[in-house]
Amino acid sequence: MHSGSLFCHFKSKDALLYEVMQEGMRSALARQMIVLLAEHDAATTLRQLIRSHFHTLLGSNSDFMQAVLYESRSLTTRQRSVIAKLQGDYEAAWTPVLQELASAGCLQAEVPLARLLIFGALNRSVQWFDPKKGTSLDDLTDAVMALFIRKKPR
Numbered sequence: 001m002h003s004g005s006l007f008c009h010f011k012s013k014d015a016l017l018y019e020v021m022q023e024g025m026r027s028a029l030a031r032q033m034i035v036l037l038a039e040h041d042a043a044t045t046l047r048q049l050i051r052s053h054f055h056t057l058l059g060s061n062s063d064f065m066q067a068v069l070y071e072s073r074s075l076t077t078r079q080r081s082v083i084a085k086l087q088g089d090y091e092a093a094w095t096p097v098l099q100e101l102a103s104a105g106c107l108q109a110e111v112p113l114a115r116l117l118i119f120g121a122l123n124r125s126v127q128w129f130d131p132k133k134g135t136s137l138d139d140l141t142d143a144v145m146a147l148f149i150r151k152k153p154r
Contacts, residue, residue, distance in 0.1 A: 022086070057126050
């Protein structure tokens, strides 16, 4: 492909960036929906949501997340609004699971704060995670669960 070929399909680099971000978020939402449609207890569902999010952040085809997390300032106000809505929908889907865990006495923090802290911790992993150092995405998932979820009270 020649360097200018992309611009036969996109008016600008910003238009390409926006499309990459939208498509990536739609893909993440679709993967998340598969997790949410499975019938599991809340702790298992949260574990699967976390694992899926790590895949979205760090797995194959995850390059779009760098753009979503760090390049939205390059978008127009309308485009930022669309991406923010997709992100909001994605994150909001975790709330019922966290609420169920809170009701069972298993969540280590209040639901709104827990959601922010969980996403903050997971999203920051794009800065430091290196699979060559021997930690797997499953190891990361286990660590996040241990930080935020306590065993059911007796």
